[in-house]
Amino acid sequence: MTITLLFVFVLAAFVGYFVITRVPPLLHTPLMSATNAISGISLVGSLVLAGSNHGTVATLLGFIAVTAATINVVGGFLITDRMLRMFKQRLPGGGNGTQPEKREGK
Amino acid sequence: MLALLLQIPETPVAPVNTAMDLRELGIQLTYLTASVLFILGLYSLTKPARAQRGMQMAALGMLLAIVGTLLSRQIVRWEWILGGLLLGTAIGYPLGMFVPMTAMPQRIAISHMFGALAATLVGVAEFRVQHGQVSHATMAALGFEVLFGALTITGSFMAFGKLQGFISGTPVTWRGQNAMNLTLFAATFGIFVYLVVDPGHPALFYAMVGMSLLIGVLMVLPIGGADMPVVVSLLNSYAGLASSATGFAIGNTVLIICGALDGASGFLLSVLMSKAMNRSFGNVLFGAFGAAPAGAAAAEIGDRTVRSVTAEDVAVQLAYAREVIVVPGYGMAVAQCQHQVRELASLVEKRGGEFKYAIHPVAGRMPGHMNVLLAEANVPYDRLYDLEEINDQFEQADVVLVIGANDVVNPAAKNDPGSPIFGMPILNVDHAKSIIVLKRSMAAGFSGVENELFYHDRTAMLFGDAKTSLQQLITDIKEV
Numbered sequence: 001m002t003i004t005l006l007f008v009f010v011l012a013a014f015v016g017y018f019v020i021t022r023v024p025p026l027l028h029t030p031l032m033s034a035t036n037a038i039s040g041i042s043l044v045g046s047l048v049l050a051g052s053n054h055g056t057v058a059t060l061l062g063f064i065a066v067t068a069a070t071i072n073v074v075g076g077f078l079i080t081d082r083m084l085r086m087f088k089q090r091l092p093g094g095g096n097g098t099q100p101e102k103r104e105g106k
Numbered sequence: 107m108l109a110l111l112l113q114i115p116e117t118p119v120a121p122v123n124t125a126m127d128l129r130e131l132g133i134q135l136t137y138l139t140a141s142v143l144f145i146l147g148l149y150s151l152t153k154p155a156r157a158q159r160g161m162q163m164a165a166l167g168m169l170l171a172i173v174g175t176l177l178s179r180q181i182v183r184w185e186w187i188l189g190g191l192l193l194g195t196a197i198g199y200p201l202g203m204f205v206p207m208t209a210m211p212q213r214i215a216i217s218h219m220f221g222a223l224a225a226t227l228v229g230v231a232e233f234r235v236q237h238g239q240v241s242h243a244t245m246a247a248l249g250f251e252v253l254f255g256a257l258t259i260t261g262s263f264m265a266f267g268k269l270q271g272f273i274s275g276t277p278v279t280w281r282g283q284n285a286m287n288l289t290l291f292a293a294t295f296g297i298f299v300y301l302v303v304d305p306g307h308p309a310l311f312y313a314m315v316g317m318s319l320l321i322g323v324l325m326v327l328p329i330g331g332a333d334m335p336v337v338v339s340l341l342n343s344y345a346g347l348a349s350s351a352t353g354f355a356i357g358n359t360v361l362i363i364c365g366a367l368d369g370a371s372g373f374l375l376s377v378l379m380s381k382a383m384n385r386s387f388g389n390v391l392f393g394a395f396g397a398a399p400a401g402a403a404a405a406e407i408g409d410r411t412v413r414s415v416t417a418e419d420v421a422v423q424l425a426y427a428r429e430v431i432v433v434p435g436y437g438m439a440v441a442q443c444q445h446q447v448r449e450l451a452s453l454v455e456k457r458g459g460e461f462k463y464a465i466h467p468v469a470g471r472m473p474g475h476m477n478v479l480l481a482e483a484n485v486p487y488d489r490l491y492d493l494e495e496i497n498d499q500f501e502q503a504d505v506v507l508v509i510g511a512n513d514v515v516n517p518a519a520k521n522d523p524g525s526p527i528f529g530m531p532i533l534n535v536d537h538a539k540s541i542i543v544l545k546r547s548m549a550a551g552f553s554g555v556e557n558e559l560f561y562h563d564r565t566a567m568l569f570g571d572a573k574t575s576l577q578q579l580i581t582d583i584k585e586v
Contacts, residue, residue, distance in 0.1 A: 002243045005354055005362055012363040015145060016370030022152040025467060025492055028375060028474030029210060031151050032342055034161055035371045036217045038144050040168065041364040042224040042349045044137075044175045045356055049228055050190055051181030054235045061231040063186040069224040070194020071201065072217050073172075077165040078202025079213065084158035086481040 030083045037076025043069035129177060136174030137360035143167030144364060148371070154487060171360055207482040208442050211471040212269035215338055218345045219262035221368075225348040226255030230315065232355055238306045245305040247354035249298045252315050255348035260322030262341050265334065268326070269471055275331040287324050294318060331436070332513060334471045335379040336387075343372025375473050382467035382493075384519075384529040412548070415566040417575060420505075420542050421582030424454055427504035431462045431496065433533055434476045435469050437510015437545070437572055446576035447509065448483040453583050459504075463489055464496040464533050466514035497534050506538040508559075509572055510545075516557045541565040544572045 023031050046069050050062030143163050150160020181187070205213045229251035233240070240248065267273030294317040297310050329337050350365025352358070380387055424430060432451070438444060451461040463485065469476045477490055491499075500506065508515055515535040518525040535541055541564055548560070559565055568575050 002354070005357065005359065008359050009350055009354075009362050009366050012141075012366035013370045016148070016367035017374060019145065019149050019152070020367075020371045020374050023148075024152070024154075025378075025465070025474060026477045026487055026490060027151050027154060027157060029214070029472060029478045030157065030161075030474070031148070031371060032214050032339070032375070032473065033210075033217070034148065034151060034164070035342060035346065035368040036214065036221060037161075038147070038164065038168070038364050039221045039345055039349050039368045040224075041140070041144075041171060041361055042221060042228065042352055044171055044358060045228045045352050045361060046190070046224050047172070047175045047187055048178060048180050048356075049231050050186040051178075051183055053182055054231070058231045058235055059183075059186050061227045061234075063190045065224040065227040065231075066187060066190025067194040067197070068220040068227075070191050071198040071220045072224075073168055074195050074198030075201035076198075076217060077161065077168070078199065079205065080161050081158060081165075082202070083207075083478055083481070084154075084161060086478075086484075087154040087487055088158050 027084075027087065030080050030087070033076055033080045033083065036072055037080055040069050040071075040073035040076055043073055129179070133174045133177055134359075136170045137358075140167035140171035140174075141360055141363045143170075144367065148367060207478050208439050209270075210478055211334065211338060211475060212266050214472060215262050215265040215269055215341070218338070218341045219259055219266065221345040222255045222258035222262065222341075222348050225345070225352045226252050226259060226315070228352050229255060229348075229355060233308070233311055238308050238311065240305050242302055242305065244355055246302045247351050249301055249314070251348050251351035251355055252311075253294065253298060253318050254344045254351065256315050256318030257322035257325065258341050258344040258348060260319045261326045261337075261344070262322075264323055264326035265337055265341060268329075268331065269334060277330040278327045283324075283328060287321070290317060290321060290324065294321060331471065332468070333383075335468050335473055335475075336376050336383070338472045339372050339375035339379055340387075341372070343369050343376060346370070346372055379468055379473060382531060383527075384531065412560050413566045415542070415568055417568060417578035418582050420566075420568055421579050422586055423505050423540060423542070424450070424459070424507075424579065425457055425583050425586040427454065427459050429460045429462070429499075429503050429505075430454055431464050431500065431503045431506045431538070433464045433466070433469075433506060433508045433511045433515055433535060434480070435466075435509065435511025435514060436471060436475075437512075439470055439475065439479055439510070441510060441572035443509070443573040443576050444479045444483040444485075446573055446580065448480070448485050450576055450580055450583070451485070451489075453580065461489065462491055462496065462499070464493070464500075464535075465490050466493055466511070466533055469511055469514055493531060493533060500534045500537040503538040504540060506535050506541045508535060508541065508543040508545075509576075512557055515559055517559055517562075518557070521558075535559060536562055536564075539564065542568055544568050544570075544575050546571060 020031065043066065046062055046065035050059060050066045144167055147160045147164025150156045201213065229248050233248055264273060268275045294314055297314045301307060301310055301314065326337060346365045346368025350362050350369060353361030353365055376387065432447060438447065454461050463480060465476045480490060481487060513527055515533050516527060517536050519527045519530040519532045522528055536559055541559065541562065543560060543565060545567055547569065560567060
C-alpha cells in the first residue's frame with residue numbers, strides 16, 4: 001500500500017510540475033493562493049480527527065486543525081476568486097484603452 | 107527500506123462487508139473527483155480569462171471532498187467539527203474578502219502557517235492516539251509531516267511578521283549562525299532517523315517537533331525583505347510536503363495528491379525566484395546579504411551628484427512622450443500608488459502616448475506581486491511585460507518611470523563583478539532616452555548596494571513620496 005501511495009505522490013508531483021510550468025508569471029500570486037486553498041484539503045484528515053473518539057487532547061487538536069484548514073479553504077478560494085476576477089476583466093489582445101472601464105463596485 | 111515496504115501489505119485492504127464497501131467507494135470517488143477538479147483548476151491558471159471559472163470548479167471539488175469525508179464511519183461526534191468549521195469560516199471569510207491587495211504577501215505567508223498547523227496537529231494527534239506504536243513506514247511519514255509542518259508554522263509566522271512589519275525586515279545575523287543552524291538541523295534529522303528505526307519514544311518525538319519549530323524561526327531570521335519571494339515560495343512547498351506526508355500517514359490519496367501539487371508549485375516558484383536573482387537556494391537561505399558589501403563602490407560614487415527635477419518638468423516630458431515604460435517595485439506597494447499610476451497612464455494614452463509596464467520577476471515581496479497590484483488598479487494585463495519581453499524595448503522608450511524599484515534596475519548587476527548583486531538579470535532601464543526615478547530619499551536599496559543608475563547622465567530624480575509625486579504629475583500633465 002505504501003508503495004502505491006508513493007506512485008501517487010510522484011505522479012501527482014509530475015503533473016503539478018508540468019501544469020504549473022505553464023502558468024504565466026502574471027498569475028503567480030493567484031497560483032500561490034490557489035495552491036494554498038487546495039492545501040486546505042488537510043481538512044479531510046482534521047475532520048476525522050475531530051470527529052472520532054480518541055480522547056480530549058486528540059479532539060482538541062482536531063478542532064484546532066479543522067479551524068486552521070477551514071480558514072485556508074474559505075479564505076483561500078475567496079481571495080483567489082477576487083484576484084482572478086481582476087485579471088478576467090479584459091480579454092487578451094484587446095485593451096487599447098478602448099474597452100469600457102469596468103470598475104468593481106465594492 | 108525494502109523491509110519497511112514489505113511489512114505493509116499485511117494491513118487488510120479488502121472490505122469486510124459490502125454496505126461499508128459502497129460507502130467507502132462513494133467517499134473515494136468524491137476524492138477522485140476533487141483531485142481531478144484541483145488539477146483542472148490549476149491548469150486553468152495558464153489562461154487568465156479562464157482562470158476564475160477553473161478555480162470555482164476546484165472549490166466545488168473541495169466541497170465534494172469535505173462532504174465525502176463527513177460520510178465517513180470514523181466520525182462519531184459532530185460538535186467539534188461544526189465548531190471548527192464555523193470558527194474557521196468566521197476567520198477565513200474576512201481574510202478572503204477584505205484583505206487589500208497590497209497586503210497580499212503577508213496574507214499568503216500566514217495562510218502557509220494555517221496549512222502547516224493543520225498538518226502538524228493531525229500528525230501529533232495520530233502519534234498520540236497510537237501511543238507511539240506505529241510501523242516504521244508510518245513513523246517515517248509522521249516524522250516528515252511534523253518536521254516540515256512545524257518549521258513551516260514558525261517560519262511562515264516569521265515571514266508574516268517581517269512582511270507585516272512587526273518583526274524587523276533587516277536580516278538578523280551573528281557569528282557562527284550557519285554552523286549553529288546546521289548543527290540543530292543535523293540533530294533534528296538524527297532524532298527523526300532514530301525514531302523511524304525505533305518509533306516507541308514519545309519524548310523524542312515531541313522534542314523533534316519543538317526543534318523543528320525552532321528551526322523555522324532561525325531559518326527566516328537572517329532573511330531580508332528582498333529575498334522574501336524565495337522564502338514565501340519555499341514555505342509554500344514545505345506546507346505542501348507536510349500535507350502530502352499526512353496523506354501517507356493516514357493512507358489518504360487526495361491529501362497526497364494535493365500536497366504534491368502544492369509542493370511542486372512552491373518548489374517551481376522558488377527556483378524561478380532564485381534564478382531571477384541569480385542566486386542559488388543555498389545562497390538565499392544561508393547567505394544573508396546585508397551589511398558587509400557596498401563599501402568600495404560607495405566611496406567611488408561618493409562625490410558624484412544626482413540631478414533632481416520637479417514634477418512640472420516630468421509632466422512636460424510625459425505629455426510629449428510617445429512611449430513610456432513604468433518599472434514598479436516594492437516602493438509602489440508601500441506607497442499604495444498603483445491607482446495613481448493607472449490614472450497617469452490614461453492621461454498619457456489620451457495624448458497619444460503608449461504606456462507599458464516592465465515587471466521584474468522579483469519586484470515586490472512575492473511572485474507576481476506587481477501584477478496583482480496593477481490588475482487591481484484596472485491596468486489591462488496585456489500592458490504588463492516580463493523581463494525578457496521588454497528588455498529590448500527600453501532603447502525606444504522616451505521616458506522610463508522607476509517607481510519604488512531599486513536593485514532590479516541597478517546596472518552594477520551587469521557591470522560590477524564586485525557587487526553582491528552581480529549577475530542578477532536586470533531591466534535595461536539605462537538604455538532609455540530619459541529616466542525618471544521616483545524615490546523618497548537617496549537611501550540604498552534593500553541589498554544595501556549603491557545604485558549607479560541614479561548618477562547616470564540621463565537619469566533625473568523626483569524626490570518625495572511616490573503617491574504625492576504621482577498626484578502632482580497628474581495635476582500638472584492636465585495643464586500641459
